[in-house]
Amino acid sequence: MSHILAIDQGTTSSRAILFDASMRLVAMAQEEFEQHFPQSGWVEHDPNDLWSTTAGTCRAVIEKAGLNVADIAAIGITNQRETTVVWDRHTGRAIHNAIVWQDRRTADYCADLRAAGHEPIVTERTGLLLDPYFSGTKLRWILENVEGARSKAQAGDLLFGTVDCFLIWKLTGGRVHATDATNAARTLLYDIRKGRWSRTICDLLGIPMRMLPEVRDSAADFGMVRDDLFGREIPIRGVAGDQQAATVGQACFRPGMLKSTYGTGCFALLNTGDTPVVSQNRLLTTIAYQLDGKPTYALEGSIFVAGAVVQWLRDGLKIIREASETQPLAEKADPGQNVVLVPAFTGLGAPYWRPDCRGAIFGLTRNSRPEELARAALESVGFQTRDLLQAMRDDWAGQGAQAVLRVDGGMSASDWAMQFLSDIIDAPVDRPQVLETTALGAAWLAGMQIGLYPGQAEFAATWALDRQFLPAMPERRRQEKIAAWTRAVEATLAF
Numbered sequence: 001m002s003h004i005l006a007i008d009q010g011t012t013s014s015r016a017i018l019f020d021a022s023m024r025l026v027a028m029a030q031e032e033f034e035q036h037f038p039q040s041g042w043v044e045h046d047p048n049d050l051w052s053t054t055a056g057t058c059r060a061v062i063e064k065a066g067l068n069v070a071d072i073a074a075i076g077i078t079n080q081r082e083t084t085v086v087w088d089r090h091t092g093r094a095i096h097n098a099i100v101w102q103d104r105r106t107a108d109y110c111a112d113l114r115a116a117g118h119e120p121i122v123t124e125r126t127g128l129l130l131d132p133y134f135s136g137t138k139l140r141w142i143l144e145n146v147e148g149a150r151s152k153a154q155a156g157d158l159l160f161g162t163v164d165c166f167l168i169w170k171l172t173g174g175r176v177h178a179t180d181a182t183n184a185a186r187t188l189l190y191d192i193r194k195g196r197w198s199r200t201i202c203d204l205l206g207i208p209m210r211m212l213p214e215v216r217d218s219a220a221d222f223g224m225v226r227d228d229l230f231g232r233e234i235p236i237r238g239v240a241g242d243q244q245a246a247t248v249g250q251a252c253f254r255p256g257m258l259k260s261t262y263g264t265g266c267f268a269l270l271n272t273g274d275t276p277v278v279s280q281n282r283l284l285t286t287i288a289y290q291l292d293g294k295p296t297y298a299l300e301g302s303i304f305v306a307g308a309v310v311q312w313l314r315d316g317l318k319i320i321r322e323a324s325e326t327q328p329l330a331e332k333a334d335p336g337q338n339v340v341l342v343p344a345f346t347g348l349g350a351p352y353w354r355p356d357c358r359g360a361i362f363g364l365t366r367n368s369r370p371e372e373l374a375r376a377a378l379e380s381v382g383f384q385t386r387d388l389l390q391a392m393r394d395d396w397a398g399q400g401a402q403a404v405l406r407v408d409g410g411m412s413a414s415d416w417a418m419q420f421l422s423d424i425i426d427a428p429v430d431r432p433q434v435l436e437t438t439a440l441g442a443a444w445l446a447g448m449q450i451g452l453y454p455g456q457a458e459f460a461a462t463w464a465l466d467r468q469f470l471p472a473m474p475e476r477r478r479q480e481k482i483a484a485w486t487r488a489v490e491a492t493l494a495f
């Protein structure tokens with residue numbers, strides 16, 4: 001009973017990671033699954049794939065580590081957020097593919113609600129904006145478009161859940177229909193101040209409340225995995241959305257602490273303590289984690305394209321074969337050229353929230369080469385982060401601005417990108433030794449809940465630095481670069 005199994009169900013793959021009693025990562029298994037794009041702007045996952053890759057990677061990692069199931073004391077779950085599943089409570093079968101967070105199909109409906117003046121009340125209750133990103137309008141779409149769904153939901157035959165909730169239902173054999181507060185906070189249906197589903201918003205969107213799961217703390221009893229799955233019952237004791245789990249894994253426990261995760265997209269979360277700060281800059285107010293019934297709030301900036309711009313250089317332009325090649329290219333870029341890339345491939349997220357605009361490249365000359373494009377791609381991630389942090393500083397003014405940014409995610413491996421980030425935000429960037437912070441956060445929640453892992457302060461003390469990047473760009477150059485980026489974004493929005 002000395003290990004914790006973390007399940008990280010992400011947008012493109014499912015992973016299972018085992019941590020030992022000292023919170024050291026001992027083994028990992030990963031499996032990708034198919035992305036479905038039935039129409040332009042639509043993104044779906046087959047819920048059977050989410051389930052089978054989750055169960056498969058759990059089995060694989062236990063075998064890889066040479067462990068007995070009896071060695072696993074508890075499971076922690078972390079997941080892609082907002083992605084919406086509706087299933088039949090009697091058969092456990094989903095009635096439609098999962099609608100993924102990136103899916104824009106409800107953009108018109110969101111625009112109609114905004115035009116009718118509903119955004120202020122939605123923001124006041126949920127901390128979010130009327131954007132297709134969140135679960136609520138996706139759930140409504142399923143109820144409206146799957147034959148018979150609405151009447152079945154009203155009769156209590158259908159259940160809704162984010163991915164954590166669907167996996168808990170499957171793992172427990174339909175015994176538990178529950179989610180945690182961080183996932184609930186991304187649905188557009190949850191009152192983050194009162195800590196309960198909002199009747200007002202459910203009525204507005206036409207969501208029968210009996211479909212909604214029970215909301216628990218992030219470290220809590222989420223039931224037992226049924227014994228026929230892995231050979232023995234295992235308790236589920238931790239659940240958090242992946243960006244919130246990374247905030248926990250980075251030990252951002254004090255107000256003012258800030259982390260930014262660079263995967264496909266980039267998500268920056270600033271711990272604001274027990275106060276839900278209302279953004280004046282279209283950032284999101286969300287729950288970072290909830291322990292002992294007490295929510296800790298965060299301001300969040302969500303960028304849809306970060307590492308994905310590097311993937312585009314590789315798969316779209318084919319100017320690199322591997323993501324790491326961007327670094328030597330960027331180093332060789334001509335300092336005299338001012339190529340700026342705005343990677344609004346699926347619109348711009350925070351703080352602009354323009355789902356309709358598309359990407360652009362400025363400042364091209366006949367001498368522009370892959371070198372300058374690679375540099376512009378890496379720089380675009382730094383510039384976007386700077387926009388978020390500016391907005392956060394403004395919203396959090398007077399409360400002690402964050403001094404250091406803790407980073408993680410695949411793209412944080414790029415020294416060049418992290419140095420530019422530090423230069424452009426003019427603040428230190430700290431990269432920890434453990435880059436698997438999302439899984440670690442989920443494991444810690446579960447391990448702490450069963451008493452295997454230490455409490456918050458002792459866990460925070462185990463955070464260890466790999467490398468600190470310090471700002472080194474002359475101020476004048478920094479200002480010139482920011483001005484060029486700002487002009488490029490304005491032109492992109494106007495196009």
Ligand SMILES: Nc1ncnc2c1ncn2[C@@H]1O[C@H](COP(=O)(O)OP(=O)(O)O)[C@@H](O)[C@H]1O
Pocket residue numbers: 010011012262263264265306307308309310311323324325326327409410411412413414417
């Ligand atoms: N050395 C690198 N330089 C730049 N980008 C990188 C590097 N290594 C990985 N990436 C980018 O990081 C992303 C993968 O990070 P990961 O945290 O695994 O993402 P996700 O969980 O969203 O799938 C990819 O988009 C990839 O392009």
Ligand SMILES: O=P(O)(O)OC[C@H](O)CO
Pocket residue numbers: 009010011012079080081082101241242243263264265
């Ligand atoms: O699965 P990821 O790592 O791309 O994260 C997705 C986010 O949770 C979306 O809000």
